[in-house]
Amino acid sequence: MHPNAAMLAVVPLLLLGNLMLPFSSAQNAGFVKSPMSETKLTGDTFELYCHVVGNPVPEIQWWYAEINRADSFKQLWDGARKRRVSINTAYGANGVSVLGITRLTLEDSGTYECRASNDPKRNDLRQNPAMTWIRAQATISVLQKPKINASDQIILQADNSGIPLTLECNLTTAHNTHKESFWMKNGQEIPKTRTEQRNTAYRIKKPRADDSGEYMCVYTFDMAPNANATIEVKVAPDISGHKRSENKKEGEDGMLYCKSVGYPHPTWIWRKLEGTNYMDIDNSSGRFFITNRDNYTELNIINVDINTDPGEYQCNATNVIGTTAKNTILRVRSHLAPLWPFLGVLAEIIILVVIIVVYERRNKQEDIIDDDEPVGPMKTNSTNNHKDKNIRHRNTK
Numbered sequence: 001m002h003p004n005a006a007m008l009a010v011v012p013l014l015l016l017g018n019l020m021l022p023f024s025s026a027q028n029a030g031f032v033k034s035p036m037s038e039t040k041l042t043g044d045t046f047e048l049y050c051h052v053v054g055n056p057v058p059e060i061q062w063w064y065a066e067i068n069r070a071d072s073f074k075q076l077w078d079g080a081r082k083r084r085v086s087i088n089t090a091y092g093a094n095g096v097s098v099l100g101i102t103r104l105t106l107e108d109s110g111t112y113e114c115r116a117s118n119d120p121k122r123n124d125l126r127q128n129p130a131m132t133w134i135r136a137q138a139t140i141s142v143l144q145k146p147k148i149n150a151s152d153q154i155i156l157q158a159d160n161s162g163i164p165l166t167l168e169c170n171l172t173t174a175h176n177t178h179k180e181s182f183w184m185k186n187g188q189e190i191p192k193t194r195t196e197q198r199n200t201a202y203r204i205k206k207p208r209a210d211d212s213g214e215y216m217c218v219y220t221f222d223m224a225p226n227a228n229a230t231i232e233v234k235v236a237p238d239i240s241g242h243k244r245s246e247n248k249k250e251g252e253d254g255m256l257y258c259k260s261v262g263y264p265h266p267t268w269i270w271r272k273l274e275g276t277n278y279m280d281i282d283n284s285s286g287r288f289f290i291t292n293r294d295n296y297t298e299l300n301i302i303n304v305d306i307n308t309d310p311g312e313y314q315c316n317a318t319n320v321i322g323t324t325a326k327n328t329i330l331r332v333r334s335h336l337a338p339l340w341p342f343l344g345v346l347a348e349i350i351i352l353v354v355i356i357v358v359y360e361r362r363n364k365q366e367d368i369i370d371d372d373e374p375v376g377p378m379k380t381n382s383t384n385n386h387k388d389k390n391i392r393h394r395n396t397k
Contacts, residue, residue, distance in 0.1 A: 029058035029116045032094065034136030040104050041145040041225055048099045048138055050114035058118040060089055060097040061133075065111045073113060081108075109142040143224055146174040150217060150229035155321060156207055158236075165207045167231050169217035171198040176224040184216040184228075209238040212263035236322025237262035237295075242315060245329040250306040256299045256328045258315035266317035268297035273312040306332045 035048035052058045063073040076099065078087040089097035095116065101108055119132040149170045156165075171178060183193040183202045193202060204211050212235040218228045242258040260266060270290055271278035281288050287302040297315055310332045316325040 025055060027053070027055040029054035029118050029134050031114075031116070031134065031136050035099070035112060035114055035138035037139040037141075039141045039143065039225055041143055041227060042104055042106060043145055044104050044142075044225075045100065045102045046104065046140060048112055048114070048140075050097045050099075050116070050136065052095045052114075052116040052134075054095075054116070054118045056118050057091050057093070057095050058116040059122065060095050061115045062087055062097070062099045063113040063115060065113070067110050070111060073111075076112075104142050106142050106144065109140060111137055111139050113137045143175045146219065146227040147172045148217065148219065148227060148229040151231050153232040153234060156209070156212060156233065156235040162206050165204040165211075165233070167202045167204075167215055167217075167233075169200050169229055169231075171219050171227075174219070174221065174227070176221040179220045179222060181217060181219045184218060186213045207233075208261075209235050210240075210261040212261070214263070232263070234264065234319075234321050235262050237266040237317035237319055237324050239315070239317055239324055239326045242326045243328045245331065247331045247333065248304050249333045250335060251303055254301040254304045254309070254330060256301075256313055256315070256330070257297065258317070258326055259296045260317050260324070261295060262317075262319065262321075264319045264321075265294040266319045266323075268292045269316040269318070270297070270299045271314045271316060273314070278314050301330075304330075304332050306334060 030053050031051070032053055033049055033051035035050055038046055040046050048062075050060055050062075052060060062076040064076050065071070065073045076085055076087065079085065081101070084102050086100045086102075087097065088100075089095065097114065099112065099114075114136045115129075115133045117133040119127075121127050122129075122132040124132075149172055151166075151168050154165065154167075167183075169181070171181070178198060180194055180196050181198075181200045182195075183190045183200070190202065193200075200217055202215065202217075212233045215231045215233060216228050217231070218226050220226050237260040239258050239260045243256050246254055246256055248254045256270075258268070268290070270281045270288075272281060273279075281290070281299070283289075287305075289300045289302070291298040291300070297317075299313065299315070301309060310330055313328045313330060314325050315328070316323065
């Protein structure tokens, strides 16, 4: 066979292989996670998740049908039902979509369907959707929320601290058989508060600032979701912890903090004393970073400067009830601070040496002056001998 003929015979095979390659790696759409049925109360929120795989990545759509009307599905769009519907979909290696509906009403009950397809003809109206789309359904049942009469919000004042406080709830109407009730504070169940009574109360004997918060009476039912009512106990923020002072060496990083009790959570502001006025922290240098988390705030100073950063700082906590503030002193030492003791000792030694040298020089000068003075008359031996004679004469008598 001619070599060119052999090459011509191979080309169709290569073309056929290239054409078949995409089809051999294609994968039909499939569900990794499908939506789950739920029972909700009016006013609540729900979210349905849909996770699909396939090659190419499947398109995802959401559809809805009313109860007992499974034949009349309508497609849902982001922003439908007066913007109560949200659809967030992301496509990558797989497809993920989340359907959410807020402020539920009884009319939101029904069958919700996640559809997925990577069929090239999936949107062709001449095609049968049942053949080109896979489907996963979830039933959402919305029940009328039980009626609970609860205490109004309570504001604690400094002048009435210590006066007992009672929070009350009363379940008046319910869609199902009531089981029991309990109390929660800031999302955590309060121990030993469970009861089977429709009327429930929680008593605070000596209320303080840290007793403020969001309280909730929760009712449980046999065949329905829990129902609850919220009572807010508010108080002005009380800063319970802060740094009174902070000592740093220049070039180090400084950190000041304040934490408080009180509800609602405060808005935090950091200030620095400039002259006689407190000024809001100016981060024009890019070295000041403030972190706020509910009842906690933190001021970080990067590479403290000995000339501009020392001084008095103030954290201010403010909520709708009141405001409070605490001060912190920041001191910044020089790089030479560790050498100061050594330099002090060295200075003492130098002073002592100078004193010794001066003293020695004075002594030498006095010795030189003494050597230059004239010598006085010397006493003769005759006089001494005369005295000696007299002494001997008296002794002989």
